[in-house]
Amino acid sequence: ASTLVVAEHEGGALKNSSLSAVAAAAALGEGSTVSLLVGGSGPLLRQAVAHAAKAHPAITQVLVADWAKLDHDLAEPWVEVLVSAAQHSNYSHVLATSSSFGKNVMPRAAALLNVSPVSDVVSIIDEHTFIRPIYAGNALCKVRYTGSGPCILTVRPTSFPASDSMKHEVAAPITELDISSESSEILRRSEWVGQQQQESDRPELGSARVVISGGRGLKSKDNFLMLEKLADKLGAAVGASRAAVDAGFVPNDMQVGQTGKIVAPELYIAIGISGAIQHLAGMKDSKVIVAINKDADCAIFQVADYGLVADLFEVLPELISKLPEKAKLSSQP
Amino acid sequence: MKIMVAVKRVIDYAVKIRVKPDKSGVETANVKMSMNPFCEIALEEALRLREAGHASEVLVVSMGGAQCSDTLRTALAMGADRAIHVSTSHSLFPLTVAKLLQALATSEKPNILLLGKQAIDDDANQTGQMVAGLLQWPQGTFASKVQMDKEAVGSVTVEREVDGGLETVKLQLPAVITTDLRLNQPRYATLPNIMKAKKKTITQITPEQLGVQITSDLEILEVFEPPKRKAGVIVASVDELLDKLKNEAHVI
Numbered sequence: 001a002s003t004l005v006v007a008e009h010e011g012g013a014l015k016n017s018s019l020s021a022v023a024a025a026a027a028l029g030e031g032s033t034v035s036l037l038v039g040g041s042g043p044l045l046r047q048a049v050a051h052a053a054k055a056h057p058a059i060t061q062v063l064v065a066d067w068a069k070l071d072h073d074l075a076e077p078w079v080e081v082l083v084s085a086a087q088h089s090n091y092s093h094v095l096a097t098s099s100s101f102g103k104n105v106m107p108r109a110a111a112l113l114n115v116s117p118v119s120d121v122v123s124i125i126d127e128h129t130f131i132r133p134i135y136a137g138n139a140l141c142k143v144r145y146t147g148s149g150p151c152i153l154t155v156r157p158t159s160f161p162a163s164d165s166m167k168h169e170v171a172a173p174i175t176e177l178d179i180s181s182e183s184s185e186i187l188r189r190s191e192w193v194g195q196q197q198q199e200s201d202r203p204e205l206g207s208a209r210v211v212i213s214g215g216r217g218l219k220s221k222d223n224f225l226m227l228e229k230l231a232d233k234l235g236a237a238v239g240a241s242r243a244a245v246d247a248g249f250v251p252n253d254m255q256v257g258q259t260g261k262i263v264a265p266e267l268y269i270a271i272g273i274s275g276a277i278q279h280l281a282g283m284k285d286s287k288v289i290v291a292i293n294k295d296a297d298c299a300i301f302q303v304a305d306y307g308l309v310a311d312l313f314e315v316l317p318e319l320i321s322k323l324p325e326k327a328k329l330s331s332q333p
Numbered sequence: 334m335k336i337m338v339a340v341k342r343v344i345d346y347a348v349k350i351r352v353k354p355d356k357s358g359v360e361t362a363n364v365k366m367s368m369n370p371f372c373e374i375a376l377e378e379a380l381r382l383r384e385a386g387h388a389s390e391v392l393v394v395s396m397g398g399a400q401c402s403d404t405l406r407t408a409l410a411m412g413a414d415r416a417i418h419v420s421t422s423h424s425l426f427p428l429t430v431a432k433l434l435q436a437l438a439t440s441e442k443p444n445i446l447l448l449g450k451q452a453i454d455d456d457a458n459q460t461g462q463m464v465a466g467l468l469q470w471p472q473g474t475f476a477s478k479v480q481m482d483k484e485a486v487g488s489v490t491v492e493r494e495v496d497g498g499l500e501t502v503k504l505q506l507p508a509v510i511t512t513d514l515r516l517n518q519p520r521y522a523t524l525p526n527i528m529k530a531k532k533k534t535i536t537q538i539t540p541e542q543l544g545v546q547i548t549s550d551l552e553i554l555e556v557f558e559p560p561k562r563k564a565g566v567i568v569a570s571v572d573e574l575l576d577k578l579k580n581e582a583h584v585i
Binding site: 073099101104107109110111114115117118129133134137141148149190195245258259261266277284289303306309 | 344349350352359426427428431450451453454455456457458459460461462463464465466467469470471472474475477490493494495496497498499500501502503504505508513514515549550551552553554555556557558559562564565566567568570571572574575577578582584585
């Protein structure tokens with residue numbers, strides 16, 4: 001396979017989730033080539049390109065689209081670049097992570113290339129056969145791409161683990177793409193206005209080793225602060241159920257579930273979450289699941305490895321006081 | 334201004350789905366079907382834009398077998414003005430749906446095409462983006478807020494739910510918008526409106542009349558159940574929980 005991977009970067013480095021897309025591209029077969037497309041402008045782009053060139057042994061080439069219109073995740077300019085790159089080099093596959101960026105961009109590009117994309121791939125059987133969840137993960141679908149154009153995929157990062165530890169010494173060659181001919185009228189019709197982002201020094205939800213999530217049972221915004229204390233002790237990220245987001249306790253980017261983030265940490269602790277199927281869809285691939293809820297009948301206990309039927313307002317302070325400080329835990333970074 | 338809304342008939346979100354024994358798909362016989370929840374949100378948003386005076390007509394479209402008209406009837410009862418049913422017995426993948434929508438948009442010339450961000454059956458999350466690409470219209474996907482711009486006529490500001498929080502984009506009309514969960518709370522159809530909806534027209538049209546050939550470059554080989562998690566244990570206290578996490582699961 002010759003694959004184009006569309007990468008995302010942040011703060012001058014490739015995102016770990018994009019390394020997962022590289023890992024998936026490498027899984028397409030022996031001797032696969034992987035060209036990584038990195039776009040944006042300025043010094044952060046250059047840092048990201050330098051990082052990308054050594055980020056993963058499977059990367060055979062880094063393509064750079066130095067264009068300010070790609071600084072933000074705007075679908076229209078990204079798709080223009082992506083489609084011309086795909087047509088120029090006849091890639092057999094084009095891949096991205098099924099992040100909000102990948103989900104926004106890849107289907108649009110696929111339509112312009114007249115192919116059906118396969119979204120949210122969790123397993124690669126062979127070059128053209130994939131498994132993806134349907135019905136919020138209550139069923140899995142094995143699907144084969146039979147078209148003649150490039151096979152376009154978004155992959156679920158938790159299914160293709162990769163990390164910065166894949167780094168190697170030999171840098172892949174870097175090629176600058178010529179984007180000077182991009183002048184389609186569509187570029188004038190959309191404009192990035194701004195972004196509201198939560199600043200946090202906690203690990204990212206999607207890649208944290210431990211995730212602690214709260215639900216409607218937390219009852220208020222203030223009570224969520226107790227989860228933060230627990231998260232501090234465990235070096236964990238904090239997530240939430242849709243009900244907690246809808247109730248205004250926390251912002252949308254903390255939502256774990258079918259339409260929020262998909263997580264698969266070593267340890268997932270669900271506190272005051274009943275376990276609607278939409279929530280389970282987002283966390284049931286976690287290695288160890290702990291559920292704390294006062295209702296013994298709620299669905300979350302059916303997927304939990306360890307359940308504690310108790311009032312979370314009694315359990316939380318006890319848990320926090322009985323856990324050692326983070327430094328004393330043998331947690332990996 | 335005209336708004337076109339695409340809606341899909343799916344297994345009701347509250348139904349626990351069952352995989353067919355022959356693994357060809359999911360059991361749909363004698364199963365409650367409803368309008369896809371994200372499509373309901375798209376329709377609700379279109380109705381609110383019309384009620385706020387931004388639009389004069391809400392056209393609702395759907396594609397598939399005869400029973401799609403039930404879903405369109407529901408949409409008319411919620412308040413849509415007119416409906417088009419693209420009638421076909423073929424199973425449709427998002428690329429074909431996008432081509433059918435492209436053909437409808439080309440003839441109907443809506444200013445906004447509103448869709449749900451994904452259908453809760455195939456969870457593809459593709460159709461809106463694909464039709465936007467085919468039409469060469471800008472796209473505002475996963476919308477949690479839609480605002481018609483007052484100072485700049487012919488544009489819309491869309492707040493989007495993205496991994497890093499909320500992003501705002503400004504789009505020139507015509508544009509495609511796909512809706513996320515928190516955009517609005519869809520209304521229920523009232524009895525008088527259900528009665529009125531019976532008199533509204535649902536135009537039938539075929540893919541051939543729209544000049545769209547139904548082909549497919551995807552093949553569903555098998556649908557199967559995900560592996561079950563093995564049953565866990567209920568612990569009696571915080572101490573027992575911490576002990577298990579430390580000495581049995583080795584995660585803390």
